[in-house]
Amino acid sequence: MTILGQLVALYLIFQMGTWFGNWSQLPIPGSVIGMGILLILLMTGIIKLEWISKGASLLLKYMPLFFLPVIAGVMQFYDLFTGNGIWLILIAVVSTWLVLMISALVSQKLMKDKESYLS
Amino acid sequence: MMLVIALFFILLTVAFYICAQLIHRRFTYVLTIPVIPAMIMLVFTLTLSDISYESYMIGGKWIEFWLGPAVVALAVPLYRQWGMLKKYLLPLLLAVLTGTIIGVASGYVFMRMAGFRADLLYAMLPKSVTTPVAVDVANVLDGNPSLAALFVMIAGISGVLLTQLTWKLFRIHHPLSKGIGLGCAAHALGTAKAITDGELEGAASSVAMTLCAVILSLLTPLILLLL
Numbered sequence: 001m002t003i004l005g006q007l008v009a010l011y012l013i014f015q016m017g018t019w020f021g022n023w024s025q026l027p028i029p030g031s032v033i034g035m036g037i038l039l040i041l042l043m044t045g046i047i048k049l050e051w052i053s054k055g056a057s058l059l060l061k062y063m064p065l066f067f068l069p070v071i072a073g074v075m076q077f078y079d080l081f082t083g084n085g086i087w088l089i090l091i092a093v094v095s096t097w098l099v100l101m102i103s104a105l106v107s108q109k110l111m112k113d114k115e116s117y118l119s
Numbered sequence: 120m121m122l123v124i125a126l127f128f129i130l131l132t133v134a135f136y137i138c139a140q141l142i143h144r145r146f147t148y149v150l151t152i153p154v155i156p157a158m159i160m161l162v163f164t165l166t167l168s169d170i171s172y173e174s175y176m177i178g179g180k181w182i183e184f185w186l187g188p189a190v191v192a193l194a195v196p197l198y199r200q201w202g203m204l205k206k207y208l209l210p211l212l213l214a215v216l217t218g219t220i221i222g223v224a225s226g227y228v229f230m231r232m233a234g235f236r237a238d239l240l241y242a243m244l245p246k247s248v249t250t251p252v253a254v255d256v257a258n259v260l261d262g263n264p265s266l267a268a269l270f271v272m273i274a275g276i277s278g279v280l281l282t283q284l285t286w287k288l289f290r291i292h293h294p295l296s297k298g299i300g301l302g303c304a305a306h307a308l309g310t311a312k313a314i315t316d317g318e319l320e321g322a323a324s325s326v327a328m329t330l331c332a333v334i335l336s337l338l339t340p341l342i343l344l345l346l
Contacts, residue, residue, distance in 0.1 A: 007188065010188040010191050010192055011187075011188045013188075013191050014187040014188045014190075014191045017187075017191065018187070026340065027259045027339050027340045027343055028259075028336045028337060028339060028340070029190070029251075029252055029255030029256060029259070029336055030187065030255075031186070031187040031188075031190035031191060031251060031252065031255060032190060032252060032255070032332060032333055032336040034187065034188075034190065034191040035190055035191050035193050035194045035197075035329075035333070036194075036333075037191075038191050038192075038194035038195075039194040039197055039198060042194065042195075042198045043198065043201075049195070049198065049199075052192075052195070053195060055192070056192035056194075056195040057192075057195075059185060059188055059189040059192040060189060060192050060193070060195075060196070062185075062189075063186075063189045063249075063250075063251070063307065064136070064152070064153055064154040064157075064307075065132070065133065065136045065153075065157075065182065066182055066183060066184075066185040066186045066189055066251070067154070067183070067186060067250040067251060067254070067268060068132055068135075068136060068154065068157055068158060068161060068179075068182065069132065069175070069176060069179030069180065069182050069183045070183060070186075070250065070254055070264060070265055070268040071154070071158050071250075071265070071268045071269060071272065072158065072161045072162055072165065072172065072175060072179065072265075073172055073264070073265025073266075073268070074158075074162065074265050074266065074268075074269045075162045075165055075166055075172055076172050076265065077263075077265070077266060077269075078166075080239075080266075084233075087233045087235075088235070088239065088243070088270070089273055091226065091229040091230060091233065091243065092226075092243065092246055092270045092273040092274055092277070093273065093274075093277040094225070094229065095221075095222060095225040095226045095229060095243075095246070095247075095274075096222070096246070096247065096273075096274040096277050096278045096281070096304050096305065097277065097278075097281050097285070097304075098221050098222070098225050099218045099219075099221050099222040099225075099247050099278075099300075099303050099304040100278050100281060100282065100285055100300045100301070100303070100304035100305070101285050101289055101300070102217060102218060102221050103214045103215065103217060103218030103221070103299055103300050103303040103304065103327070104214075104285070104286070104289070104291045104296045104297060104299060104300030105289055105291065105296075106210075106213060106214040106217045106218075107210050107211065107213075107214035107293070107295065107296040107299045107300070108291055108292075108293045108296035110209065110210035110213060110214065111207065111210045111293055111295060111296065112293070
């Protein structure tokens with residue numbers, strides 16, 4: 001498939017995910033359902049990796065460009081980051097730090113247990 | 120006329136992005152990852168020339184259009200790393216699940232303590248996952264999607280900046296754990312950093328980032344129910 005065809009295929013899978021999300025009324029993003037659909041199609045061999053890998057790499061490589069328009073939306077919120085808004089940044093940083101520390105600690109503890117159990 | 124406006128804003132966005140990539144190539148540093156200089160250029164240009172966000176989105180929506188298919192494309196690295204995923208399934212799942220819950224819960228508690236209004240609060244909850252998913256989750260929760268994208272970026276940058284110190288303080292030396300921490304806390308930015316640390320770190324981080332997005336999406340109905 002040409003790269004354009006691969007992009008169209010990925011778009012159609014995204015649409016399938018969105019339809020399924022609307023139909024099932026699940027509050028799960030259609031894009032994530034689409035990801036699940038593609039994963040199943042790859043694992044069952046219905047879709048071969050080569051058929052879509054070029055299109056997928058292209059989309060993953062330029063992902064930051066695709067979310068620039070959403071990020072530009074912060075221009076509607078200038079006043080928010082004056083005064084009390086500083087707290088928003090601080091909260092995001094501290095909460096991120098907790099995630100970083102705890103997920104790394106939990107996984108290291110579990111993997112050590114597993115490795116000592118195996119040896 | 121609409122078509123000309125749309126084309127103009129599409130080209131403007133792409134031009135800023137390419138320019139930002141050149142800047143990043145010249146000054147390689149976590150704060151110059153292309154999305155940051157590109158965002159600054161874009162926001163400043165729109166504000167200074169008095170263009171409203173709605174007008175910009177006439178073109179912008181055609182770029183945003185690709186976010187959904189890009190999330191679908193994340194299935195490819197997940198499929199490629201399936202072997203590692205199976206081998207470390209339990210530690211990976213438990214760590215990512217804990218990380219996701221800590222991220223949402225701490226965000227919620229801090230935002231409540233500081234007394235922020237609901238659309239800000241719900242925009243903060245999905246900050247640990249990759250932008251397209253965070254935006255979708257924020258929409259489902261009625262949080263502001265643009266702010267959600269901004270918080271995701273703050274999480275990414277601060278997560279990457281805090282790694283060295285955190286690994287030292289808490290004696291994290293397992294390469295997979297470093298990858299998992301970065302993927303859970305700092306999504307794509309963390310993964311970009313993890314890849315430069317090593318192949319194992321990079322693989323673990325991309326898997327953790329994707330799992331985190333999936334788990335948060337699956338938890339969203341529960342969050343809606345609880346809050």
